Amino acid sequence: MKQSYDEIDIPDELSIAVVKGIERGKQQQLQPNTRRRNRRWIGRVSASAAALFIVLTIGINTVPAFANSLQEVPGLGQLVKILQFNKGSAEGGTIQDATDVNFITVKEQGDKETIILNFAQNGEAQQAASSFHVSFTEYPHTMTFTVGGARKFSAVKDFAALKKSARIEDAYELITLDDSTVRFNVTFKEAVTYEVHEYKEPAQVVVTIASDPARNVDRPPVYSVRTASIPFGESVGIAEEMLFGAENMRVLKDKQGLYFVETGIYDTEAEANAQMNAIKEQLGYTDPLFVEKREDRQIPESIQTPAQ
Numbered sequence: 413m414k415q416s417y418d419e420i421d422i423p424d425e426l427s428i429a430v431v432k433g434i435e436r437g438k439q440q441q442l443q444p445n446t447r448r449r450n451r452r453w454i455g456r457v458s459a460s461a462a463a464l465f466i467v468l469t470i471g472i473n474t475v476p477a478f479a480n481s482l483q484e485v486p487g488l489g490q491l492v493k494i495l496q497f498n499k500g501s502a503e504g505g506t507i508q509d510a511t512d513v514n515f516i517t518v519k520e521q522g523d524k525e526t527i528i529l530n531f532a533q534n535g536e537a538q539q540a541a542s543s544f545h546v547s548f549t550e551y552p553h554t555m556t557f558t559v560g561g562a563r564k565f566s567a568v569k570d571f572a573a574l575k576k577s578a579r580i581e582d583a584y585e586l587i588t589l590d591d592s593t594v595r596f597n598v599t600f601k602e603a604v605t606y607e608v609h610e611y612k613e614p615a616q617v618v619v620t621i622a623s624d625p626a627r628n629v630d631r632p633p634v635y636s637v638r639t640a641s642i643p644f645g646e647s648v649g650i651a652e653e654m655l656f657g658a659e660n661m662r663v664l665k666d667k668q669g670l671y672f673v674e675t676g677i678y679d680t681e682a683e684a685n686a687q688m689n690a691i692k693e694q695l696g697y698t699d700p701l702f703v704e705k706r707e708d709r710q711i712p713e714s715i716q717t718p719a720q
Contacts, residue, residue, distance in 0.1 A: 603627035635684035
């Protein structure tokens, strides 16, 4: 145990105060004293365990590379619940404010992959997850995350790493007109099974995905009712607000990297056209809407109005 303790690798990203505290405790425990040997051994073991706990707790929440090195270590955090999905949606967490979704990691675990969301406040690990909502939709297969009480989204930088996954096609932020909400999409290359766990101490949301052979088959196309493609920005949020009330509304990114609001997908073109007209009448939406035919795993096309 002493050898393991001496070999602890302290990440550079840990605060100076923590590093000094660990080293000071280490030196004090190694100084000779006149206490009984068994009490000295207990003290050393306790100090080692405390130092290791500090390194694990702070390191896992501040250094993604350190988190990846602990892939096989059990017991990091306490399980709060396994989310139960109703029509593809579930929620968890507690109401908080000033949260930073500070980093996202993805790990391979045999035939599965795990996506981990981490939360922080004022630069320190958050102990309970902020209120969040997660939904899974198809055409294309997409996971949408909404985190309430979030003022920062430092994890945007991690999207590039997510897209290196064999199962992830794209990951991108969604615009929101609420400055205390963070939203993003993860689009998969194929149909997946999924399970979502919420943890505390530290706060994490863990999504485990695996290929779903039963649904990775040829399926009939659907017909999407949607807006024209719009550059990322406030215009997307305004279009979403104007269409608020559409039952199956979502925001997606197209093949050209532009965004649009979709109000629903339907089995037939006739049904889609009828719903498009109903939405215009019921919601008073005056901008053009379109019906797009789309295959199961197809990334949506870019559609522009003549004025664009």
